[in-house]
Amino acid sequence: MRTKTTLPLVISSLAAGLLITSHASAMPPTLNWTAYGTGTSGNAQIMAISQLLQAEHGTQSRVIPGENDTMRMTPLKTGRVDLCACGIASYYGSEGVMMFARPDWGPQPIRVISTSLASFGLGMAVAGDVELDDIADLEGKRLAYLRGDDALNKAAEAYLAFAGLTWDDVERVDFPGYNAAFDGIISGRADAAITTTVTPAAQRLAASPRGLQWPELPSDDEAGWARMLETAPYFQPHDVTSGAGIDAEQPLASASYPYPIMVSNADLAPETVRGLITTLIESFDAYKDNAPGAKGYALENQDMTWVVPFHDEVVDYYRDKGIWTEAMDAHQSALVDRQALLKATWDAYQADAPDDEVAFIDGWMETRRAALQEAGLNPVF
Known part of the structure; x- marks a missing residue:
């Protein structure tokens, strides 16, 4: 069974302000997000975080509401937004399954910035x-x-x-x-x-x-x-x-899984990610009560061995704080390698894939399963 990080001394030190770092990362003047629709807890959380980013970095946020998984994920895929406050569809996108098995999608280079685990299940x-x-x-x-x-x-x-x-x-x-x-x-x-x-x-x-x-x-x-x-x-x-x-x-x-799951593409600028994760962790007390479920972003709620890899800069941040372990690093590397295998398999499959969408999806799922099994990995789907 998967476990979260168990580093109470590090966590308490962060909470007590004993491990303070500068927030002087070169955050951009504007961050573009996509999130759940207005009136949802996910949207409210991103708005609360956006207000904090403006106060600490002068960064303005533009939040595009999306009522379903495709509407939230498409702007991330096309580069229209920097970040998505997504649901479990982010995992499906990383794996190239379900709605992401269609010819216009495929495995996505998604990376986790942070997740929220709230009181519901x-x-x-x-x-x-x-x-x-x-x-x-x-x-x-x-x-x-x-x-x-x-x-x-x-x-x-x-x-x-x-x-x-x-x-x-x-x-x-x-x-x-x-x-x-x-x-x-x-x-x-x-x-x-x-x-x-x-x-x-x-x-x-x-x-x-x-x-x-x-x-x-x-x-x-x-x-x-x-x-x-x-x-x-x-x-x-x-x-x-x-x-x-x-x-x-x-x-x-x-049982539960995180909601929202704050993700970016793998190539989001490191300085943006560093500023964001630093603010989320070290200014937690400044936003945790400003939206329903925002307390779920607490450091102790972060699962360091989940199913989507972290952004490299998030890994570096946790490593700098003494939180990142060799076991976490091995898990991260395995997830990145899995994504690379899926992308290579997708690229090769597309070269001679059927035109009919149903046949395309069926063929992809069969090819995907075979590639993962050959590598000794669980296809899941």
Whole structure:
């Protein structure tokens, strides 16, 4: 099971201001971002960070709202923006899968600057009238499948894998969308669906006659977590304190992944990245309470061995602070090598790829899988 950095002495020193560095990095006069739409916590966090960057560096921020993964990722791909406050699609882009398996996409040279891990989680919402002692009791139950939502369906697959189950072990019930799935649970046409714990849909189910329950994913179930991470390696154990029916005093042992994930392309100017990561870490107290979920950017929440590589300058910053270890460096190198392999495989595949989009995607996914397996790596998809 993946672990985050465990360097309490370094972290406490930073928090106490004992390791102070200058913010005099040559930040640009303007930073262009893309983020979730206005009114979302992700957008509010970037606005709070942008205000701090202006105060400390004089850097103005232009934030372009994007309502879906493609709208947020496209400006980064084309160079229209410097940074994306993205969701898990950033990982899919790095891997060249799902919507990024199309001919106009392919594996992207994405690098992490920072991530936010907030108090909510991604859980399996199960109707309260279903007999359920643990996640394995989903066997034979009616599980919502969302047409066109590969990311949430992959999350549901990962939850099933935790219990050693697959879609073949449940009754799959297809729905046209997210809200329709919860309407289906409330009306008795399904029993469970994957969701973030704080969504209005989960609140509606909790308030319905059927009620709501969340199966736990015990962090000490090493076999369960190994199966889950084999299916979706971007998850991590998380004690959830926010959500429908969840008592903050009795956290739910569940799973999560960062949101937002602040990413750039690999070639973003080092001085920009240094100024940004320095501000995010060393001025944390100045913005942590200025937007919902902003506390998630704390140093102790940064997973140094996650599934997308850090920008080189972020690595240098953590190394300078004494946080970066040899194990982290080996993991980083492996991720960079994986990206390079995927890009080389994509370039070679495109040279003689079919014109039909469906055939193109099928052929790419088969070629991608073969290349990763030949290198001894988990294709995941």
